[in-house]
Structure formats: C-alpha cells, structure tokens
Ligand SMILES: CC(=O)N[C@H]1[C@@H](OP(=O)(O)OP(=O)(O)OC[C@H]2O[C@@H](n3ccc(=O)[nH]c3=O)[C@H](O)[C@@H]2O)O[C@H](CO)[C@@H](O)[C@@H]1O
C-alpha cells in the first residue's frame with residue numbers, strides 16, 4: 001500500500017507542463033477499435049486508467065505498444081468482442097467499448113463497469129440510446145449483450161447531458177447507416193476532441209461541443225494520428241494548489257478557454273490568474289476569501305471533478321462559502337477527511353457550507369476517490385505539519401506521478417510504502 005507524505009506550508013513556485021487528458025484519451029482509445037488501420041495517439045498520460053484501457057484493447061486482440069506517452073494500436077487483429085469481467089470492473093470508462101465494438105462488429109458482451117464511488121452512476125442512457133439505433137440488448141445476471149446487424153441512424157434525446165453517453169453514442173453512430181441526431185448532448189471539451197479524432201479517421205460529425213450533434217454514418221474508419229489535449233482537471237487542480245500556497249505557478253500546455261469556470265471562481269476568491277494562448281499563471285495573492293456560491297454543472301458550468309479540490313482551498317478562505325454538487329449524488333466523501341485536518345464544513349444533502357479556518361493541520365487521511373484524493377493533496381500542501389494520504393491508487397488514476405509534479409514546483413511531498421519511518425507517530429484510522 002502506498003501513501004503520500006506532505007510537509008505543508010511550502011509556497012509553490014515554478015513552471016510545469018500539464019499532461020494529456022485522461023477523460024479525452026479514454027474514449028479516443030476505445031474508438032480506435034472501429035478503425036481498420038493502425039492508429040497513433042500522442043500525449044497519452046501514463047495513468048492507471050489508461051493502462052486498464054490498453055489492457056482491454058489487448059484482451060480483444062488489438063496489438064498495442066505504449067511508450068513515451070505514445071500509443072500505437074493496430075485494431076485489425078481484434079478477434080473477440082467479449083470484455084473480461086476483471087477489466088470491466090476496474091473503471092467506469094470500460095463502458096466506452098460498448099458503442100464502438102457493437103458498431104464495428106455487430107456484437108459486444110460486457111459486465112457492469114466499475115469506477116469511483118461518487119454516486120450510483122447507472123448506464124441507462126447508453127443502453128437506451130443504442131436501442132434507438134436498432135441494437136438488441138439483453139441485460140441479465142450482471143452481463144449486457146448487445147447485437148445489431150448494422151446500427152441504423154436515429155434520433156436520441158438524452159434526459160441529462162451525460163458525457164459518457166454522448167461519447168458512446170456518437171462513436172456508435174459513426175458506423176451506423178444514415179443520420180443520427182443526439183439532442184441534449186453534453187458539451188464538454190473532450191467531446192469536441194473525440195469528434196475531431198473520429199473526423200480525422202473519416203467520420204462525418206457536426207455540432208460536437210453544442211447541445212445537438214449530427215452524425216452521418218460512414219462504411220469504414222481508416223487509420224490516423226491524434227494528439228490528446230491537455231487535462232483541464234489537472235490544470236484546475238494545479239491552479240488551486242498554487243493559489244492555496246500563495247505561490248507563483250506557470251502552467252504550460254493548457255487551453256484557458258476550457259478552464260473558464262474555475263478561473264472565474266478562483267478570481268472571486270481573490271486569486272490572481274493571467275491567461276495567454278496556452279499558458280496560465282497563478283500569481284501571489286494577499287489572502288483567500290470565501291465564494292458566495294459554487295454549483296457544479298455540465299460544461300461550461302463548474303466541473304464536478306474540481307469541486308473537492310476547490311473545497312480544500314475554500315476551507316482556508318476567509319468567510320463562509322456555499323458549495324452545491326448537482327451532478328453526482330454522493331460526491332462529498334472528502335468532507336470527513338478535511339474535517340480531520342481542522343476544516344469547518346457542514347453538509348446538508350448536496351450542499352456544503354465551508355467556513356474558512358485560519359489554519360489546517362496535517363493528519364492521517366484517506367483518499368476515498370480520485371478527486372477527493374486530489375483535495376487532500378491540496379489541503380496537505382496548505383496545512384501546518386505532516387499529512388499522510390492513504391489509498392493513493394485513487395489519485396494515480398488521474399494524476400501522473402503527482403508527487404513528482406508537485407516536487408518540481410517546490411512542494412515537500414514523497415511517496416512511501418508502508419511501513420516507513422516518516423509515517424510513524426501518525427495514527428491510522430479504519
Ligand atoms: C471518463 C470521463 O470522462 N469521466 C467524466 C464523465 O463521467 P461520466 O460520463 O460517467 O458522467 P456522466 O456525465 O455520464 O454523468 C452525469 C450524471 O448523469 C447520470 N447518468 C449518466 C449516464 C447514464 O446512463 N445515466 C445516468 O443517470 C450520472 O449518474 C450522473 O449523475 O463526466 C463526469 C461529469 O462531468 C465527470 O465527473 C467524469 O470525470
């Protein structure tokens with residue numbers, strides 16, 4: 001079991017290149033199964049979820065090489081559309097194989113996907129949408145079998161602009177016969193990138209990034225190359241980390257327009273941020289202040305994935321901030337951990353009232369999910385004394401060697417294997 005140990009109170013300073021986006025790379029890698037030639041994807045982050053996705057591609061017979069953040073994938077050797085249970089259960093994004101494999105090979109068999117515990121996360125929109133494209137779906141005993149000779153274009157209207165369902169259905173529709181319209185589609189930047197990648201392979205998509213996407217099905221997708229965009233959630237986390245330590249951090253390889261919501265909220269909290277074409281800089285500010293209201297929402301709203309890291313900053317901001325989580329029903333699991341560090345937060349259903357305290361103190365805490373873990377890192381950087389974060393594997397799903405990135409900015413953070421001297425003297429909890 002690995003842990004992070006942070007000696008808080010160091011001001012972050014320096015420059016860092018933001019790595020490729022997990023949430024953009026995962027559907028792009030799944031979409032590769034629809035092509036009939038080799039594909040090269042660059043800037044693929046070296047993350048646990050990516051390795052699971054590459055293992056899934058290998059498990060269905062694709063030839064995969066991954067080095068220097070480049071993934072070379074030859075899908076022409078795919079010889080099965082049954083995904084092993086132990087890979088399906090490791091992450092939510094395993095569901096992305098459903099649309100592409102069904103569209104390309106006419107059948108797919110999966111078990112229910114795994115993922116972070118942040119809510120119930122059903123897959124009903126994915127299944128209903130595929131049925132509207134003519135798939136026959138049998139969902140029983142924990143397995144889902146889908147069949148279709150060739151998917152038929154159709155009109156789909158999502159009850160909620162689900163990112164994953166929009167991506168899965170957009171991928172499937174690329175090889176369907178005729179036109180598909182996805183209404184109330186998600187507008188996240190990752191959807192634009194997925195559409196750009198598919199278009200580079202010969203797909204015909206318009207409207208990605210708007211709430212109505214139109215896909216004209218084609219017979220085949222050929223080979224191609226694509227650069228994964230920078231990770232906007234890592235960008236936001238590093239901005240927050242720089243701000244909470246009163247630091248001066250320059251982030252390169254960013255797309256500021258994808259981070260508008262978090263930049264605006266940080267400015268409201270008194271943080272100075274400047275943006276140029278692909279650079280963001282957090283400058284030293286004189287004190288953090290509370291934000292009246294932060295409400296998570298689909299893009300371009302404030303991203304749910306940054307709610308926990310921002311809350312860790314607000315825990316030290318003067319005044320009381322109100323944080324509402326509207327996307328997932330159970331995404332406040334970081335609150336009890338922040339309370340161990342001296343935060344003053346009260347939760348009422350899906351709203352948290354965060355009264356800023358003068359000081360957070362180091363403690364032994366546990367990452368309950370990916371972004372909850374990131375929030376604890378933010379809190380640990382700002383706290384007095386040592387923070388030990390358990391269950392680091394959650395953080396490794398979305399941040400590439402987070403300790404190395406933060407050390408490059410001057411943080412005192414190390415990764416240890418239990419038992420280790422630096423962790424002794426701090427009491428573990430269940
Ligand atoms: C790999 C990836 O890109 N993950 C992101 C993606 O997850 P993901 O694609 O799973 O998130 P969705 O946008 O689908 O989920 C949003 C809401 O819709 C609900 N829902 C979704 C699908 C469905 O079939 N039925 C249903 O009820 C979910 O339970 C949730 O309450 O978007 C989330 C919301 O921005 C982010 O937090 C995740 O980081």
Ligand SMILES: C=C(OP(=O)(O)O)C(=O)O
Pocket residue numbers: 023091092093115116118305370371398
């Ligand atoms: C919830 C997240 O990811 P996933 O959808 O892959 O579980 C996340 O990236 O914060």
